[in-house]
Amino acid sequence: SLPERVTIYEVGPRDGLQNEKTIVPVRTKADFVARLVAAGCPVVEATSFVHPAWVPQLADAAELMGLLVDELGEAALEMPVLVPNERGLDRALEIGSRHIAIFGSATETFAQRNLNRSLDEQFAMFEPTVTRARDAGLDVRAYVSMCFGDPWEGDVPVDQVVAVGRRLFELGASQLSLGDTIGVGTPGHVVALLDAFNAAGLGDDVLALHFHDTYGQALANAATALRHGVTTFDASAGGLGGCPYAQSATGNLATEDLVWMLDGLGVEHGVDLEQLVGTSLWMADELGRPSPSRVVKALGG
Numbered sequence: 001s002l003p004e005r006v007t008i009y010e011v012g013p014r015d016g017l018q019n020e021k022t023i024v025p026v027r028t029k030a031d032f033v034a035r036l037v038a039a040g041c042p043v044v045e046a047t048s049f050v051h052p053a054w055v056p057q058l059a060d061a062a063e064l065m066g067l068l069v070d071e072l073g074e075a076a077l078e079m080p081v082l083v084p085n086e087r088g089l090d091r092a093l094e095i096g097s098r099h100i101a102i103f104g105s106a107t108e109t110f111a112q113r114n115l116n117r118s119l120d121e122q123f124a125m126f127e128p129t130v131t132r133a134r135d136a137g138l139d140v141r142a143y144v145s146m147c148f149g150d151p152w153e154g155d156v157p158v159d160q161v162v163a164v165g166r167r168l169f170e171l172g173a174s175q176l177s178l179g180d181t182i183g184v185g186t187p188g189h190v191v192a193l194l195d196a197f198n199a200a201g202l203g204d205d206v207l208a209l210h211f212h213d214t215y216g217q218a219l220a221n222a223a224t225a226l227r228h229g230v231t232t233f234d235a236s237a238g239g240l241g242g243c244p245y246a247q248s249a250t251g252n253l254a255t256e257d258l259v260w261m262l263d264g265l266g267v268e269h270g271v272d273l274e275q276l277v278g279t280s281l282w283m284a285d286e287l288g289r290p291s292p293s294r295v296v297k298a299l300g301g
């Protein structure tokens, strides 16, 4: 049976824009976030407090959050922001953010490439970050990347993903988002991973799925996870996205594609599809290239 309602966790402004070749003006980013909120997106991950040299596209994180607080008020502080370490946490706390997301890697190579840490060292970076965040009353989400495959290491054993995910969750996260960073996963793999997490004591209620659509499997994977019992799905408006430290990563599951499927299934989500498509068409215009989302193409003509 299907859940009555799901939460769409919008990552376009963060996962989407972190991977753009050109620097998107901060004003455009603020308008993008405001339009997503106006379209009914219940959760919008706004930006990242990572090292500005590592992700120049999001170097304006503090400025963006300042604009959002001015224009959207308290709601801006509820928007999750990526934080890799204590320095990032300090920057998020300065703004007054209430929700942060740490992001670990299931593989050794990606931990090195994305965090400049070994698989083991990443926990030493996250531990004090999460402890301090929790002491300050913040909510913490934990991502695990490369859950379904890694561009350098190939297959990633399910047990290894579960071990990393459990360790991250047990630091004090309220939700674990399982990332198919390079979009290689398929539905059978989704079931195997969810079953393994459930067996390890992490139920579908604390899991989110984060699909990239490189191989066109994102929607099939989301449908599979939905049937399994997962009720939080990450998606990016218009299918923007990728990861600058994983070449083979493309855009996320497009929010519009997810919304179309959920509407067809009668599962509630609260997002206005027409407004969302309008936002993605506007953003595509700003970026100078069309959205890869099939639903945006179908409705936007």
Ligand code: HMG
Pocket (backbone or CB within 6 Å): 015, 018, 048, 049, 050, 051, 052, 054, 055, 082, 084, 085, 087, 088, 089, 091, 103, 114, 115, 116, 143, 144, 145, 146, 178, 179, 180, 181, 210, 212, 242, 243, 244, 245
């Ligand atoms: P590092 O070079 O090892 O940092 O980078 P460090 O701890 O050695 O510090 C070096 C200097 O950087 C220090 O300054 C720090 O203060 C400064 P100095 O004392 O030399 O003047 N510094 C910072 N400055 C600003 N903000 C910070 C910060 N941290 C240190 N937060 C680090 C380690 C983790 C910082 C770096 O590797 C990094 O920023 N990585 C982020 C990469 C990233 O953002 N990747 C994309 C997001 S992950 C993703 O997209 C996947 C996801 O979507 C899920 C999926 O699809 O699977 C989430």
Ligand code: MG
Pocket (backbone or CB within 6 Å): 015, 179, 181, 210, 212, 242, 243
């Ligand atoms: Mg991602």
